[in-house]
Amino acid sequence: MAYSFLVDYNDPDVQQCTTYIEVIKNRTASKPDHVVFRFLSDGVNENESLTYRQLETRSKALGAAMQKVGNKGDRVLLLFQPCLSYVASLYACFYSGFVAVPAYPPRRKRGIERIYSIIEDSKAMICLISQQVYNDIQKNFKNDGLLNQLNWIIYEDIADDKAKEFNETEILAEDLALLQYTSGSTGNPKGVMITQLNLLYNSEYIRQTFELSDNTVGVNWLPVFHDMGLIGGIMQVAYTGGVNIGLPPIEFLKKPLNWLKAIEKYGGTTAGGPNFSYDYCIQKTTEEERKEIDLSTITVFFCGAEPIRKSTYNEFSNKFAVSRAKEEQFYSCYGLAEATLIVTGGFRADKPKYLEVDAYSLTDNRVEVIEEGKPGGVSLVGCGHLWMETRVEIVDPVTLKKVGKNEIGEIWISGPTLAAGYWNKPEETKRTFGAMLSDSGGGPFLRTGDLGFFYENELYITGRLKDLLIIRGVNHYPNDIEFTIQNAFPELRQNGGAAFPVDEAGEERLVIVQELERSAMRDTDHDTLIENIRQVISEDHELDVYSIVLIRTGSIPVTSSGKIQRRQTKYQYLNNDLVPVAQWVRAEAERDITFIHDPAEPTEDSIKEWLISWIMRNQHFRREEIELDKNIMSYGIDSLAAVTLETEISKQFGFAWHISSFMLNPTINKLAVEGMDIYRAYKD
Numbered sequence: 309m310a311y312s313f314l315v316d317y318n319d320p321d322v323q324q325c326t327t328y329i330e331v332i333k334n335r336t337a338s339k340p341d342h343v344v345f346r347f348l349s350d351g352v353n354e355n356e357s358l359t360y361r362q363l364e365t366r367s368k369a370l371g372a373a374m375q376k377v378g379n380k381g382d383r384v385l386l387l388f389q390p391c392l393s394y395v396a397s398l399y400a401c402f403y404s405g406f407v408a409v410p411a412y413p414p415r416r417k418r419g420i421e422r423i424y425s426i427i428e429d430s431k432a433m434i435c436l437i438s439q440q441v442y443n444d445i446q447k448n449f450k451n452d453g454l455l456n457q458l459n460w461i462i463y464e465d466i467a468d469d470k471a472k473e474f475n476e477t478e479i480l481a482e483d484l485a486l487l488q489y490t491s492g493s494t495g496n497p498k499g500v501m502i503t504q505l506n507l508l509y510n511s512e513y514i515r516q517t518f519e520l521s522d523n524t525v526g527v528n529w530l531p532v533f534h535d536m537g538l539i540g541g542i543m544q545v546a547y548t549g550g551v552n553i554g555l556p557p558i559e560f561l562k563k564p565l566n567w568l569k570a571i572e573k574y575g576g577t578t579a580g581g582p583n584f585s586y587d588y589c590i591q592k593t594t595e596e597e598r599k600e601i602d603l604s605t606i607t608v609f610f611c612g613a614e615p616i617r618k619s620t621y622n623e624f625s626n627k628f629a630v631s632r633a634k635e636e637q638f639y640s641c642y643g644l645a646e647a648t649l650i651v652t653g654g655f656r657a658d659k660p661k662y663l664e665v666d667a668y669s670l671t672d673n674r675v676e677v678i679e680e681g682k683p684g685g686v687s688l689v690g691c692g693h694l695w696m697e698t699r700v701e702i703v704d705p706v707t708l709k710k711v712g713k714n715e716i717g718e719i720w721i722s723g724p725t726l727a728a729g730y731w732n733k734p735e736e737t738k739r740t741f742g743a744m745l746s747d748s749g750g751g752p753f754l755r756t757g758d759l760g761f762f763y764e765n766e767l768y769i770t771g772r773l774k775d776l777l778i779i780r781g782v783n784h785y786p787n788d789i790e791f792t793i794q795n796a797f798p799e800l801r802q803n804g805g806a807a808f809p810v811d812e813a814g815e816e817r818l819v820i821v822q823e824l825e826r827s828a829m830r831d832t833d834h835d836t837l838i839e840n841i842r843q844v845i846s847e848d849h850e851l852d853v854y855s856i857v858l859i860r861t862g863s864i865p866v867t868s869s870g871k872i873q874r875r876q877t878k879y880q881y882l883n884n885d886l887v888p889v890a891q892w893v894r895a896e897a898e899r900d901i902t903f904i905h906d907p908a909e910p911t912e913d914s915i916k917e918w919l920i921s922w923i924m925r926n927q928h929f930r931r932e933e934i935e936l937d938k939n940i941m942s943y944g945i946d947s948l949a950a951v952t953l954e955t956e957i958s959k960q961f962g963f964a965w966h967i968s969s970f971m972l973n974p975t976i977n978k979l980a981v982e983g984m985d986i987y988r989a990y991k992d
Contacts, residue, residue, distance in 0.1 A: 351559030524550030843942030
């Protein structure tokens, strides 16, 4: 019997299905030679593609290899750089009933702790992996006991003819399809259990909200290891019978114009990302470049995963008007991994909905709508409404009762879109997925930790109950950052700091307020300490700090039980009520930049001088603060800044210089030597 939410979808490949993978099998039978995935490895040129038939063949060949070392329900770690090999490996798990565990490949000195945590939590004993990533792991972690316990299946070693050895497996709606691991607290990642029914329901939810069809052309640069890029990109077009054009995230960060050009080249109809991605396109393209591209084929520029800003929509629409972009192409939505992906979205053809509210009322969890332009107003962007069988209530997080009209509360969700809970964490599952209304007893609901309200049937997000930072679309937990620095420097008081975001020039930036130990109040070089804190955060979290404030012992706001009050600390910071012992703010750094004339050919000295000027210009350091033998990451160069540095230095000196050089803890002196070696090899 068909699900009620599929009744209106007049597509025989879908109507009677009870699992997501059943849809893919039907698509393969009805249109086997349809190209469903294309991939541009350099962001420009297509180097890979997969038809439905090829996807099934690769899935079954890989599935046969997994069946030799495991059974249905076993967890399989997927370690690939963005590519179609990853896509085929994902569907191999779906075909054979194994549980896919997508993860970012570890880099040297980075990311391995997260892999350890995921393996230990999921109890994965099989790893599908590309030859390149496998070689990197063997080179850097060959003596690791935990990794050596895995059954490695190298993608390139599995021939297509192994598909004939595949044993067909019955896949049920309640079967787990994948574990989406959240960026949880240190050593405590949570695997969100996504079932085949979750995938089917959410795919149909997105199809209806975005008005997608077999003519859909998605053009996506988002990371394919987690919900928005994984479910909203890869899995959605396979469900609708369209085509997905994929770009590696690094290529978007290097040159977002390539993403926009791919939209034009392939006639993209849907594309998107977090709010920062649109700001990034504005910053990294010129008026002349915008005149050369056509974005008129886009019906949905979706935006979610972080605070959505009216100013971004307005500026993008104005700047890209020459590219035939329009404001009504923007599509705001709200979702989270625990709800598979999407929760609310609007009508595709409508313009974004904005609401001007009094800023002070928001601090009191009230909504006071005011006229646009009135002093003290804040513009909020609507995130759409509910569809299908999904239900949302706005609830007081303390009393657990539904709030009244024009009041802000926690967003609670119920419906088939909700995941089955957290893997192997029954207490956290009950606490998060089993919430009940205290007055009516209604439930269970998912507690999102997000704050918001409905106004004229539109959901507006106002903040987060959890102290979560979302910077450039990536989640960071403040306690992780606080733990890192407090354990790195004895001068800092344990449990005496607060990390929080502030809005600076339309972008969410990181601020740290930290108590000093009494012994460090005097006879401590506070400027050097601040500099070292920035370096550690850059290295361990790939975050660029906007401001650091060192304060007296015992002066940070705490609750009666001794918990840090991050919101009160943020309030005091914004209102200059803190009494700093020492403070650094990025915007206050001097920019006494001097440039030298570039010689006809690069030299070590010219490379050094260019790097110094770049750090001064982009990272806001004074010349006297920059040392040639100091770790370059100490200058606040996060992964995005490193991509920008790679692009600009390669353009400046005329030869390719890979980002890994800047991420593996070099110095300016070492980079200058390496640069000359690369130049000589390039010239020869």
